[in-house]
Amino acid sequence: MKALVYQGPYDVAVTDVPDARVEAPTDAVVQITTTNICGSDLHMYEGRTDVEQGKVLGHENMGVVVAVGEAVGRIRVGDRVSLPFNIACGTCGNCFKGLTGFCLRANPGSAGAAYGYASMGPYDGGQAEFLRVPWADFNALRLPEGTEHENDFTMLSDIFPTGWHGVELSKMQPGESIVIYGAGPVGLMAAHAAQIKGAAQVIVVDQQADRLKLAEGLGAVTLDRSAGDVVEKISDLTGGGADRGVDAVGYQAHEIDGVEHPEIVLNELIQVVKPTGGIGVVGVYVPEDPGASSDLAKEGKLAFDFGTFFFKGQSMGTGQCNTKQYNAILRDLIVAGKATPGFLVSHELPLAEAPAGYEHFDKREDGWTKVLLHPGA
Ligand SMILES: NC(=O)c1ccc[n+]([C@@H]2O[C@H](COP(=O)([O-])OP(=O)(O)OC[C@H]3O[C@@H](n4cnc5c(N)ncnc54)[C@H](O)[C@@H]3O)[C@@H](O)[C@H]2O)c1
Ligand SMILES: [Zn+2]
Numbered sequence: 001m002k003a004l005v006y007q008g009p010y011d012v013a014v015t016d017v018p019d020a021r022v023e024a025p026t027d028a029v030v031q032i033t034t035t036n037i038c039g040s041d042l043h044m045y046e047g048r049t050d051v052e053q054g055k056v057l058g059h060e061n062m063g064v065v066v067a068v069g070e071a072v073g074r075i076r077v078g079d080r081v082s083l084p085f086n087i088a089c090g091t092c093g094n095c096f097k098g099l100t101g102f103c104l105r106a107n108p109g110s111a112g113a114a115y116g117y118a119s120m121g122p123y124d125g126g127q128a129e130f131l132r133v134p135w136a137d138f139n140a141l142r143l144p145e146g147t148e149h150e151n152d153f154t155m156l157s158d159i160f161p162t163g164w165h166g167v168e169l170s171k172m173q174p175g176e177s178i179v180i181y182g183a184g185p186v187g188l189m190a191a192h193a194a195q196i197k198g199a200a201q202v203i204v205v206d207q208q209a210d211r212l213k214l215a216e217g218l219g220a221v222t223l224d225r226s227a228g229d230v231v232e233k234i235s236d237l238t239g240g241g242a243d244r245g246v247d248a249v250g251y252q253a254h255e256i257d258g259v260e261h262p263e264i265v266l267n268e269l270i271q272v273v274k275p276t277g278g279i280g281v282v283g284v285y286v287p288e289d290p291g292a293s294s295d296l297a298k299e300g301k302l303a304f305d306f307g308t309f310f311f312k313g314q315s316m317g318t319g320q321c322n323t324k325q326y327n328a329i330l331r332d333l334i335v336a337g338k339a340t341p342g343f344l345v346s347h348e349l350p351l352a353e354a355p356a357g358y359e360h361f362d363k364r365e366d367g368w369t370k371v372l373l374h375p376g377a
């Protein structure tokens with residue numbers, strides 16, 4: 001089958017790889033209809049992880065089941081399904097608690113597994129014609145059959161639940177104000193989630209005008225960092241500090257001139273969120289980052305403003321999204337017409353054009369917000 005493989009920094013290619021197949025009785029094989037390029041894929045693309053050469057990338061996958069192992073009973077051939085980016089066994093201590101992003105069995109020696117991702121287990125990704133899905137009964141989310149809502153449903157595998165998770169981690173309640181750093185796909189999904197959850201005021205901060213425009217379309221107030229410091233503006237807008245904050249940027253946070261400072265978003269959130277407020281961090285931070293600009297950051301350590309964080313009595317929640325906690329209710333919101341996460345799709349490409357898609361998306365070129373690949377096209 002054809003698949004997109006990682007060959008080295010800034011080098012991905014569509015090549016022939018062995019067909020995905022049922023390897024364990026609990027597996028299914030899904031024919032991919034849509035698979036997205038994610039901001040998280042770019043950490044690998046830019047050579048900022050230890051992902052191995054030859055790995056098939058792609059953790060945002062949906063499609064139609066074409067084969068099941070003999071122990072699969074709930075999911076059937078022909079089902080249209082969304083696959084959470086987390087691969088989870090369903091029966092370990094963490095899976096029992098719903099913490100499927102931290103499954104103790106799927107990635108032995110670590111907590112949490114994913115398709116096509118550095119340090120997340122030996123699983124190939126779905127930027128390919130077919131995908132092997134372990135523990136298929138537990139992991140696959142059934143979707144209404146047909147092709148309706150394809151561009152909305154394809155956000156259920158990662159970024160819509162992840163944006164929602166960021167708002168959950170911030171402990172936002174209806175009627176509160178929330179400031180979201182990053183207007184990439186994850187930040188835009190967090191803004192969409194905050195609106196659906198009844199935020200009184202949503203403020204989105206980025207330095208890319210095209211992305212901020214999409215946030216504006218969601219009814220958010222937008223602040224462009226390239227037009228000057230935003231800390232005072234947020235204070236003015238919120239009467240002294242936002243109730244809640246979300247980091248949808250992560251460790252590659254940078255100044256307007258492009259220089260990376262992995263701690264700047266976290267420290268700015270501590271400044272702009274009010275005393276006793278909550279901060280949800282879904283932007284990714286890593287234990288080791290050999291490509292970082294400072295010695296501290298190379299070891300995954302940050303100059304974090306803990307004194308102010310403590311003094312303000314704030315709380316913070318972090319980590320990978322437990323996609324399965326949210327994807328069924330988010331599917332139902334889409335079906336009911338109350339959520340439309342597909343609004344951010346900017347490009348739909350056949351698999352063969354995926355390398356060009358990576359290049360444009362990685363440069364955050366104007367208008368390249370979210371790229372979908374259709375391997376069957
Ligand atoms: N926790 C999870 O489960 C999970 C899942 C998916 C993605 N992620 C992570 O979420 C983060 C965002 O993902 P994405 O797909 O939206 O990525 P992206 O790179 O497309 O978007 C990041 C945005 O942050 C902006 N930005 C950079 N520095 C900034 C700063 N100092 N202040 C404000 N904005 C700044 C950029 O201009 C960009 O628009 C990434 O770190 C990704 O790995 C986490
Ligand atoms: Zn993703």
Ligand SMILES: [Zn+2]
Binds near residue numbers: 089090093102106
């Ligand atoms: Zn588990």
